[in-house]
Structures are given as structure tokens and as C-alpha cells.
Amino acid sequence: MSEKKNQTIVIAEPGVQETYITREFDAPRALVYKAHIDPELYVQWLGPHGYEMILETFEPVSGGKYRYIHKDPQGNEFGFHGTFHEMSEELMIQTFEFEGLSEPGHVSLDTMQLEELPGGRTRVTIHSVFQSVADRDGMVQAGMEKGVREGYERLDDMLKEMS
């Protein structure tokens, strides 16, 4: 029941430079938000199954910055960094750059809204805008959906343990 209810929905319409992701959680908003700003919690769930996360820089406040490395089971490392334009329990806006591309400077702007739902549940909506349709398509093809879906499955498990 819970798994069916809490599906990760990714919308990437052809020809536009944006994506929408929606996901619900069986946990109150304050807790979902805490999982995004507490460094000890954040590293436990962000990214695909089996990945280790090294949080090198983490300033989860408006105007702060971050950098982390995802290490896959084979030991390959993938770096990401950006800035937090806005950080509050209702609204998180950040820049996001994958460091593994052939040139730097391909950045998305991610707007995450956290809505309180009845029954102590929370809906997360992430709207990402990219510098081009090609950049958007590249991110989708690189497995964005899998990464987000698996990360949220791990977040489900973590939230369950915490409640």
C-alpha cells in the first residue's frame, strides 16, 4: 500500500528545459526537511542504492554552499556541488552541477517545495530548470530518475526508523 502510494513521478516533457518530480512521504514535513539539512541524516539516503556519500562541504542555509561525492560499489567517484539560494522548511532552491561532464558550467536550478499533507504526511515537488534542452535530456539519460527514486526509497526506510 505504502509503496504504491509513494511513487516517484518524473515528468520530462519533450523539447523543454525543465523536469518535474513529485513524491510523497509518510512523515511530517519537519522530519523530511531535517533529513535534508542534518548532515548525519543526509548522507544516509541521498543517491542510489549501494552508494556511499561523502559530504565535503555542507552549509544548508540561504546563501550557503555544498559539495559531495557519491562513491559507487565499484569505488568510482562522482562529484557534485552548488549553492543554496533559499533554504526553509517550505522552499529549498539550489544550484546543482555534476562535475563529471566534459566541461564545467552545466548547472541546473532546482526548486523544491515541501507541502504538509493530512495525516502527518508530506509532498515533495522538485522543479529543475536547465541551461538547455540538451542539458535536460542528458541528465534524464544519465539516470536521474533511478537516482532520485532509489534515494527516496532509502529516505522512506530512514524516516520509518526515526518515527
Add this chain to the structure above:
Amino acid sequence: MSEKKNQTIVIAEPGVQETYITREFDAPRALVYKAHIDPELYVQWLGPHGYEMILETFEPVSGGKYRYIHKDPQGNEFGFHGTFHEMSEELMIQTFEFEGLSEPGHVSLDTMQLEELPGGRTRVTIHSVFQSVADRDGMVQAGMEKGVREGYERLDDMLKEMS
């Protein structure tokens, strides 16, 4: 001659969530860049003619943040803030939010490229992506072109005095 050569070109195609601005300067790139990161220079040229600029927060490095206020000749104040995702002489990427809208969270991602041209000249290209076409249209209608064009005219004058 110089005025014809150094026109500010703003491209805002209908139906897309982005704009392109191109402008050339009769000054070397290092100097144009300095005008963007030296707080004493920055306040002298950014914004329309007759405006005063108060630089409240200014950390022009990758991962830094900024906030400034533009005061028009009538004393009206307009606040803006954001983060610097990337700051180098070749590439500046920042978030940008005008604080005067009816709700917070309407942010653009601005990518500025600085190219060295022959004869000690510089071409600046700004690519802005918005969270929606409506946000883009709103920014254009609010007088983005005038503000950028007049700011660059002031920058021309300042660069002339410096050389």
C-alpha cells in the same frame, strides 16, 4: 562609432524560459571582470542611470552570496539577492532574485561568459534561464533591457576613465 559597435543585444524568443544578452566592451577582459568583483567598482555602474546601489553582502567567489539595493532618484528601494555558483574571469554563474515580487522564490540562473576579443576588447554574453516562461516575460516587461543597457553604458564610462 563606439556606441554603434557596443550595442546591448537582448534576445527573448517567444514561448521559452530564457533570454540571451550580448555586449562588447572596449576594455580587456581582466578589467571587465574586475568591474564585476571589486565592490567599489561594482556599485558605480550596475543598474539604470540615476540609481544608487547599496551593496549589503558581496562575496564574489564560487560559493559566495550577495545582496544589494537599488535606490531610484525618487528614493524607492529595490532589493536583489542570490548566490555565486561559479566565479572566474571566463565564467560567472549566479542565481538572481528580485525581492519586490508578490511572493519569494522566483529565481533565475544567469550564466555570464567573458570572451577576449582582438584589440584588447571583451565580449560578454549572459544567458538567463527562468523557472517559467511567465517569469521570463515578467522580467522582460519589468524593464530588464533598459536596466542592462544603461548599466553597460555606465560601465563603458567607468572603463574609459580607468584606462
